[in-house]
Amino acid sequence: MKKKEKKVVLVDIFFQHLAQTGIKTYTDNLLIQIERYKGDSFTFIITPSKESINKSKMFKGKTARWKNLWFQLRYFSHKLFVLPLLSIWYKADIVFSPDILSPIWSRGKRVSVIHDAFFWETPEHYNKLWRKFYLFLLLTGVKLGTKVITVSHYAKTTVAKYLPASSITAIPTGLDLEIKDQDENEQAPLPTPYFLHVGVMEKRKNLRMLIEAFAVFLERKESDYSLVLVGQRGPREALDDFDGILSLVKKHQLEEKVVFTGYLSNKQLSTYYKFAEAYVFPSINEGFGLPVLEAFSYGLPVLIGPQGALKEVGGNAVLVSERFEAKSFGAMMLKISEDSQLRTSLKQLGYQRLSLFTGQKFLLSLTDYFNSITNE
Incomplete structure (x- = not known):
């Protein structure tokens, strides 16, 4: 009997040259799952190679304007010309783009991952001409048959306002996160109990409101608490909110209470997670909410605002503010600080919630989807 020929999936990770937040985490996890793939249905080809991405530092961090322009030129050239030619060279059955934009034409099916509806909902955060061209290519690609995956059902609902719902399939992200307990030899990074937030300081993260909420909390809490903000400034000036956050810290005289750590190594970050009282995530706009799962893996209670994607991921394992x-x-921060039984309950619920979003389940759903579209 003739051996079944594997279908070729060309995975484009060019955007990893620049990616710093959600798309980077999604793609990094995707690559881990691909390395573990033992099935006989697909051959995955990664372009460019992970090694070349890791060696390249030109577009990392806060970059000069000319570098941004140079990246955009290379990015669009890659999507419009290089990737289609590679699809022919490798005889691809699927061209998979985890970074939103697929080529307009290629050999095989084209699949994009759209993480959120930010391009439509917050146009002021993007260069007008760049955004217009980007959306033109995206919409043209969908009209010409590009399939769309969203990272949550909430994201599908929001993206379907701008793209045909028939082209969209929700495949929730999954991570392989081990339960991480405190090491008896580890020491807490701060002498006081603290709330923790991890992420770039962009306006959509709503950290100004968090500073105001922390000030409200301190007015009603007699014990000594701190707020730890891990992360760097937003990568683009239009998105960055660091100066506004710092201004509020000074206004409320919280310089000794709010800790800005900047960038932390994985080991340092792990220590901050392990000793935190709770994870606070008041973001107003997310497509999925990977930090929620990360916090669950450390046994942390998680506090969120009433945001759809975060509620979908957190389920009954998170506390949600009314507004x-x-x-x-x-008030929610005060509640979690005073109720040890609630903290223990949320810890156990968080562990259970993690089992719904594993990397294995994610890749299984993804390969099932690839099989379905190649058999159409």
């Missing part, structure tokens, strides 16, 4: 307001969020 995106300082008083509402501050």
